[in-house]
Amino acid sequence: MSKALPKKSENYSEWYNELVKRADLAENSAVRGCMVIKPYGYSIWEKMQRALDDMFKETGHQNAYFPLFIPKSYLSKEASHVEGFAKECAVVTHYRLKNDPNGGGVIVDPEAKLEEELIVRPTSETVIWSTYKNWIQSYRDLPLLINQWANVVRWEMRTRLFLRTAEFLWQEGHTAHATKEEAVAETEQMLEIYATFAEEFMAVPVIRGRKTPNERFAGAEDTYCIEAMMQDGKALQAGTSHFLGQNFAKAFDVKFLNKENKQDFVWGTSWGVSTRLMGALVMAHSDDEGLVLPPKLAPIQVVIVPIFKGDEQLAQISEKVNPIVKELKKRGISVKFDNSDKQSPGFKFAEYELKGVPVRLAIGARDLANGTIEVARRDTKQKATYQIDSIVESIVNLLDEIQENIYNKALQFRTDNTAKIDNWDDFVKILDEKPGFISAHWDGTSETEEKIKELTKATIRCIPLDAVDEEGVCIYSGKPSSRRVIFARAY
Amino acid sequence: MSKALPKKSENYSEWYNELVKRADLAENSAVRGCMVIKPYGYSIWEKMQRALDDMFKETGHQNAYFPLFIPKSYLSKEASHVEGFAKECAVVTHYRLKNDPNGGGVIVDPEAKLEEELIVRPTSETVIWSTYKNWIQSYRDLPLLINQWANVVRWEMRTRLFLRTAEFLWQEGHTAHATKEEAVAETEQMLEIYATFAEEFMAVPVIRGRKTPNERFAGAEDTYCIEAMMQDGKALQAGTSHFLGQNFAKAFDVKFLNKENKQDFVWGTSWGVSTRLMGALVMAHSDDEGLVLPPKLAPIQVVIVPIFKGDEQLAQISEKVNPIVKELKKRGISVKFDNSDKQSPGFKFAEYELKGVPVRLAIGARDLANGTIEVARRDTKQKATYQIDSIVESIVNLLDEIQENIYNKALQFRTDNTAKIDNWDDFVKILDEKPGFISAHWDGTSETEEKIKELTKATIRCIPLDAVDEEGVCIYSGKPSSRRVIFARAY
Ligand SMILES: [Zn+2]
Ligand SMILES: [Zn+2]
Numbered sequence: 001m002s003k004a005l006p007k008k009s010e011n012y013s014e015w016y017n018e019l020v021k022r023a024d025l026a027e028n029s030a031v032r033g034c035m036v037i038k039p040y041g042y043s044i045w046e047k048m049q050r051a052l053d054d055m056f057k058e059t060g061h062q063n064a065y066f067p068l069f070i071p072k073s074y075l076s077k078e079a080s081h082v083e084g085f086a087k088e089c090a091v092v093t094h095y096r097l098k099n100d101p102n103g104g105g106v107i108v109d110p111e112a113k114l115e116e117e118l119i120v121r122p123t124s125e126t127v128i129w130s131t132y133k134n135w136i137q138s139y140r141d142l143p144l145l146i147n148q149w150a151n152v153v154r155w156e157m158r159t160r161l162f163l164r165t166a167e168f169l170w171q172e173g174h175t176a177h178a179t180k181e182e183a184v185a186e187t188e189q190m191l192e193i194y195a196t197f198a199e200e201f202m203a204v205p206v207i208r209g210r211k212t213p214n215e216r217f218a219g220a221e222d223t224y225c226i227e228a229m230m231q232d233g234k235a236l237q238a239g240t241s242h243f244l245g246q247n248f249a250k251a252f253d254v255k256f257l258n259k260e261n262k263q264d265f266v267w268g269t270s271w272g273v274s275t276r277l278m279g280a281l282v283m284a285h286s287d288d289e290g291l292v293l294p295p296k297l298a299p300i301q302v303v304i305v306p307i308f309k310g311d312e313q314l315a316q317i318s319e320k321v322n323p324i325v326k327e328l329k330k331r332g333i334s335v336k337f338d339n340s341d342k343q344s345p346g347f348k349f350a351e352y353e354l355k356g357v358p359v360r361l362a363i364g365a366r367d368l369a370n371g372t373i374e375v376a377r378r379d380t381k382q383k384a385t386y387q388i389d390s391i392v393e394s395i396v397n398l399l400d401e402i403q404e405n406i407y408n409k410a411l412q413f414r415t416d417n418t419a420k421i422d423n424w425d426d427f428v429k430i431l432d433e434k435p436g437f438i439s440a441h442w443d444g445t446s447e448t449e450e451k452i453k454e455l456t457k458a459t460i461r462c463i464p465l466d467a468v469d470e471e472g473v474c475i476y477s478g479k480p481s482s483r484r485v486i487f488a489r490a491y
Numbered sequence: 492m493s494k495a496l497p498k499k500s501e502n503y504s505e506w507y508n509e510l511v512k513r514a515d516l517a518e519n520s521a522v523r524g525c526m527v528i529k530p531y532g533y534s535i536w537e538k539m540q541r542a543l544d545d546m547f548k549e550t551g552h553q554n555a556y557f558p559l560f561i562p563k564s565y566l567s568k569e570a571s572h573v574e575g576f577a578k579e580c581a582v583v584t585h586y587r588l589k590n591d592p593n594g595g596g597v598i599v600d601p602e603a604k605l606e607e608e609l610i611v612r613p614t615s616e617t618v619i620w621s622t623y624k625n626w627i628q629s630y631r632d633l634p635l636l637i638n639q640w641a642n643v644v645r646w647e648m649r650t651r652l653f654l655r656t657a658e659f660l661w662q663e664g665h666t667a668h669a670t671k672e673e674a675v676a677e678t679e680q681m682l683e684i685y686a687t688f689a690e691e692f693m694a695v696p697v698i699r700g701r702k703t704p705n706e707r708f709a710g711a712e713d714t715y716c717i718e719a720m721m722q723d724g725k726a727l728q729a730g731t732s733h734f735l736g737q738n739f740a741k742a743f744d745v746k747f748l749n750k751e752n753k754q755d756f757v758w759g760t761s762w763g764v765s766t767r768l769m770g771a772l773v774m775a776h777s778d779d780e781g782l783v784l785p786p787k788l789a790p791i792q793v794v795i796v797p798i799f800k801g802d803e804q805l806a807q808i809s810e811k812v813n814p815i816v817k818e819l820k821k822r823g824i825s826v827k828f829d830n831s832d833k834q835s836p837g838f839k840f841a842e843y844e845l846k847g848v849p850v851r852l853a854i855g856a857r858d859l860a861n862g863t864i865e866v867a868r869r870d871t872k873q874k875a876t877y878q879i880d881s882i883v884e885s886i887v888n889l890l891d892e893i894q895e896n897i898y899n900k901a902l903q904f905r906t907d908n909t910a911k912i913d914n915w916d917d918f919v920k921i922l923d924e925k926p927g928f929i930s931a932h933w934d935g936t937s938e939t940e941e942k943i944k945e946l947t948k949a950t951i952r953c954i955p956l957d958a959v960d961e962e963g964v965c966i967y968s969g970k971p972s973s974r975r976v977i978f979a980r981a982y
Pocket of ligand 1: 227
């Protein structure tokens, strides 16, 4: 780490961009808007995938894989889907290159033009529902609970590592049900799984809510979401779960014979989270020294740095450290003993801080004599001296404590930056002076929602699921409202 | 399972196609050449991925992710790479759709034409080496041992589920090294990992070998491969590992400062296996009743089918079965207790045979009285009565035995269908009458290789790594040869 990161408090945006690159999470590629996810970043994504995949499977879902390409005509089948979606996407028009007859590499072979253009999937509802048509005949074929891990492409003009990229990785669940009630229950179940994942693994508290009709997924009858607060007070939508009603079933003619022996359209849901979560993870916890990773998602949970002069001292330290490494691994803790003599301990300390390793142990000659070891927490930056004999137990407990502390800190931050606001002047003022979540009344109309967005760049993040009935008047229009919604500027 | 599969002995090709579909492994999608991998098929692929990924990580590799799109100009940078590869691929030319002003859905927006076309990756050497240029400055940055799990697209005119599809899933390793020796060692190590995976997990014996210059990967200096024999005697290339020399480093200007403080080009390797392995797995072991899966890759390793009349009998059986299920799960064995009363035991037996479940247990009232349980092996179709008290131990052992037996059967088949041939007439005759591997002398020229292919459709699958020096004359030209190579017709 040659020079310091930009300061979070001075330039949040630059701090984020630099941190993502320097911590080896991701970088921009030569293809505009497409990122390279570097090994360290990818190993965090793998941990996210594993945790989510386990939860999907525990709730009866299976993985499958559907085509990357979607025939152009499919996108027109669900009218509101194409309205909201289909415009900015990568279009495949040809299937062959040939050598340039004038020299100079390869050119597209004009004779290899596709009869119908193919769209690189921006999401897979259309191609999946066209497949479900053949898989579903009777209520016995339902529910169909399928998830896909895949790459998708949405041609974004302004991109940002993890947060908004032309190509990104995600999972998309697509389920089919015999009844509306079951589909709604599935939509809610998956939202709760996302919320649990965000809170228990990412240590990011989230608000569970519903989108307004304006902000619904194109083709959905209801969109649920989880909203997280970043350290600049902005909101980040961390996952969505859609109740599709019978819209896609009707668009792709997916009917089933129900228990009453009658044909009916199938009810659907879809739900997804993406590599955007990586951005949320960085933005929610990290600081001016680098990443702060919750232990459950840290590729290296514990690093041990020996402080030594010469091979003999290193050998003595290693003798003490090796059984600790072995025991930690046995407990399922990922640990690295960095015994390289190429970098100084100070350099290593800074490097592992940058990478967000939750616990750092340092051990030198004096520790050996005293039977102690120095323990540094990444989250609080506290250092303490521990007994080496019971260090494994101590670390196991400490990792739990860190996980909890990171969550509590984020929760406290959100509490401190959430305000109940009841008049327009305060609303406008707080957005600039102390950005965060604003709990305010709204008259329920799209017009007001759009007007507020236009005037303040704040959007309705969601109507919280736990919102209580409360008489009030709309912050903007003064019209009556029966409960508060969450406003914020958002990523 | 309503009607029987086509017979393997009568129409191998049709048997394969039908089996893949009926066993719920995969099906064709509406997009020509792109398949849908169904949940049951995908769960086998997930097991393959897990096993391979573990082996990659044990040998120091890390996963990362690189862009789906490759700028067209990149493909021209490595001359022989583009010659061998770049022609049949999906070309993205536009990035936006718009509503058809004449009604009728969406059309490609002619104003959204890309300045430079993008190619959907057929393989990622070019985009990865263009990235490595920024990652590698000195020998301290080497080796770089990276793998990617991804989808790739090669526009095939004639496609076949798993074996040849326009889009397929794979992993591609791309490593960079300071010395030629190290890169060659990596190439060989990865081939050995593939061979170990094929033999120990897929239960498919493979020949480790080198490709002839004609059959090398475009841009490689040496291509190693593993070749498996299918039940129709044809060869299937199950994995390749390429020594790239300094070709891609030179094409993308990837230099490093070596230990002698001099600039040098980096040495590279790449290696991959794909969902083609699914095809190999099916073709190597299955029979007229359906899949035969090796236990290590079977999504369900043991199925338990109760034979009962009425709820009371089922309850009695369940009481006996539940602890067995629990104990098997504790041993890491995936087990399904199919207590549904919607299908008859006979229907279930056929269904699990079709799906290749290695062990089926059946238990009825008389078994309860006798303390026994009926055990049926999928591989040999043998049935036996076991003591229920020791059934868990018996099954653990039986699964190992089945894994081994499936491998040995495939190995015996390969032995029986491999012939040493020393004259042209026999060569031509055996290819039609008893297809398999032919070990024969070849004069080492591309002309002869091509002529043999033209005359017989047999290709040189590889020069086996364990080939012994042996004076002989070329099967076709009569010119001198110093060792035998493997010929076969291939998928
Ligand atoms: Zn929301
Ligand atoms: Zn070969």
